[in-house]
Amino acid sequence: MRPVRRTTLPVLVAEEIKRDILRESLKAGERLPTENELTKQLGVGRPTIREALRILQGQGWIKFKFSGGAYIMDNAKISQKTSAYLQKEETLELLEEEIAQLTQEGRNVTDGIKERLPRLKKEGTPGEIEEFYNTLEGLDKRSDYPYEEPSEIGEIKKKIPEVEMTFPKILDKDALYERIYGAWLGRCIGCLLGKPVEGWPRKEIENYLKATNSYPLQDYFPYLPDKINNNEYTFHSSAKEATRGNISYMARDDDLDYTILNLKLVEEDGLEFSTEDVGQEWLSNLPYQMVYTAERQAYSNLVRGLKSPAAAIYRNPFREWIGAQIRADLFGYIAPGDPELAASLAYKDACLSHTKNGIYGEMFIAAAISAALVSNDLEKVIDAGLSQVPEKSRLTEVVRNVLSWSKKANNWQEVWEKTNKRYGKYHFVHTLPNLAFVLIGIIWGKLDFKKTISIAVMCGYDTDCNGATAGSILGALKGAKGIPEEMSEPLNDRIKSAVFGYSDVRISDLARRTFELARKNAGI
Numbered sequence: 059m060r061p062v063r064r065t066t067l068p069v070l071v072a073e074e075i076k077r078d079i080l081r082e083s084l085k086a087g088e089r090l091p092t093e094n095e096l097t098k099q100l101g102v103g104r105p106t107i108r109e110a111l112r113i114l115q116g117q118g119w120i121k122f123k124f125s126g127g128a129y130i131m132d133n134a135k136i137s138q139k140t141s142a143y144l145q146k147e148e149t150l151e152l153l154e155e156e157i158a159q160l161t162q163e164g165r166n167v168t169d170g171i172k173e174r175l176p177r178l179k180k181e182g183t184p185g186e187i188e189e190f191y192n193t194l195e196g197l198d199k200r201s202d203y204p205y206e207e208p209s210e211i212g213e214i215k216k217k218i219p220e221v222e223m224t225f226p227k228i229l230d231k232d233a234l235y236e237r238i239y240g241a242w243l244g245r246c247i248g249c250l251l252g253k254p255v256e257g258w259p260r261k262e263i264e265n266y267l268k269a270t271n272s273y274p275l276q277d278y279f280p281y282l283p284d285k286i287n288n289n290e291y292t293f294h295s296s297a298k299e300a301t302r303g304n305i306s307y308m309a310r311d312d313d314l315d316y317t318i319l320n321l322k323l324v325e326e327d328g329l330e331f332s333t334e335d336v337g338q339e340w341l342s343n344l345p346y347q348m349v350y351t352a353e354r355q356a357y358s359n360l361v362r363g364l365k366s367p368a369a370a371i372y373r374n375p376f377r378e379w380i381g382a383q384i385r386a387d388l389f390g391y392i393a394p395g396d397p398e399l400a401a402s403l404a405y406k407d408a409c410l411s412h413t414k415n416g417i418y419g420e421m422f423i424a425a426a427i428s429a430a431l432v433s434n435d436l437e438k439v440i441d442a443g444l445s446q447v448p449e450k451s452r453l454t455e456v457v458r459n460v461l462s463w464s465k466k467a468n469n470w471q472e473v474w475e476k477t478n479k480r481y482g483k484y485h486f487v488h489t490l491p492n493l494a495f496v497l498i499g500i501i502w503g504k505l506d507f508k509k510t511i512s513i514a515v516m517c518g519y520d521t522d523c524n525g526a527t528a529g530s531i532l533g534a535l536k537g538a539k540g541i542p543e544e545m546s547e548p549l550n551d552r553i554k555s556a557v558f559g560y561s562d563v564r565i566s567d568l569a570r571r572t573f574e575l576a577r578k579n580a581g582i
């Protein structure tokens with residue numbers, strides 16, 4: 059094995075070990091060198107080695123035996139031909155999503171381009187597939203595309219509404235802490251509520267709730283997997299610890315990992331942190347296998363040596379999905395009554411992995427939470443979010459449509475139907491439909507915390523993300539005292555996280571640290 063630079067991460071160490079397995083320098087059934095030996099050979103620390111071994115174990119390359127040590131799996135003696143095939147399949151999957159993404163963002167994706175993909179799947183060589191992928195970068199914008207969606211902050215600011223919003227000055231420190239604590243609790247509870255059915259469509263959630271006499275949702279989901287009547291859907295792998303009667307803490311979830319990590323980021327680097335600082339926090343504190351879609355692609359690109367904005371674009375067809383939106387909250391928490399500041403901080407985080415509406419989702423939520431901490435007016439909270447995103451973007455259209463449809467509808471289900479008809483073409487973890495479901499929850503919840511997060515979750519799709527975001531906004535509006543005890547008490551003020559150093563911490567401690575940043579920024 060050749061030495062690995064100290065600045066690389068577990069994913070590169072894992073790749074180096076895999077190369078030796080493919081070259082048969084390490085053979086099936088053999089024991090890997092010890093952690094100390096690998097540390098010396100690869101030039102990295104033991105924590106990095108351990109994380110690399112966990113990656114390899116999860117991918118089926120190695121297994122740990124009770125007798126001690128890690129061993130090469132029999133099926134890991136993969137030929138170079140097989141490895142190339144797997145790489146080809148992965149590129150084709152990305153390519154299919156890329157064509158969909160380019161179509162959605164208004165590029166001129168011709169029928170010829172769409173027709174070529176099936177041919178490449180059937181008989182294309184890896185080189186032909188890569189060449190085709192590269193040609194897509196130069197596609198022009200369609201002349202009939204009605205939206206204006208820049209990704210650079212200067213251009214974004216030119217496209218936002220020319221409105222001036224004012225919010226009351228914060229005078230009461232205790233009241234501010236109460237709201238920040240409520241936002242943290244709300245985010246945890248909403249995430250936990252949606253966690254068991256992550257990825258389920260609305261109809262399947264409704265069927266399960268009715269089968270368990272729990273419809274409409276008014277409490278955590280019951281854990282009765284035998285009542286699931288569609289084999290296509292199963293509970294999330296961590297569902298049991300997020301269901302009624304089985305909760306003793308906020309279970310680890312990426313929706314809270316990023317909130318914690320961004321708290322750490324601002325505590326260490328202040329408001330002047332850079333997008334590069336965000337990337338370094340990811341590489342230093344988040345395990346690779348616990349980041350997903352756009353974040354995983356950006357993480358890989360950082361390891362390859364790419365920086366923003368390239369890290370958000372290269373081989374990243376998920377750049378408008380929900381990943382940035384779920385990272386917004388901390389920036390709203392620390393900028394109470396200052397949506398512009400909240401959105402500008404959120405932008406520096408979002409542009410590491412996202413573009414266009416992926417960025418706007420994070421800016422919208424950060425600005426809305428900023429307003430929610432000092433206002434009791436839900437309409438003004440939504441307006442604060444809109445004030446920081448381009449007027450002629452698809453995201454603004456989504457918000458305005460949900461508001462308009464809600465004024466004419468008899469219930470939230472009618473708004474859901476209109477939303478699904480208009481935006482159901484997007485992937486179930488895309489920013490746009492999921493933001494719509496958050497809005498449906500907070501509008502039709504009518505400032506009732508439990509009702510708000512329940513509706514957001516019953517809408518389906520990325521249920522843990524949407525429950526968390528809706529809960530965060532309502533928690534900021536209502537404060538900790540506005541959250542029903544039967545929802546908060548099961549958490550026992552504890553949260554688990556994959557962020558290094560935060561495996562089991564108190565929610566109230568995180569809220570107190572967040573409050574100190576907010577107090578300083580608000581000048582109180």
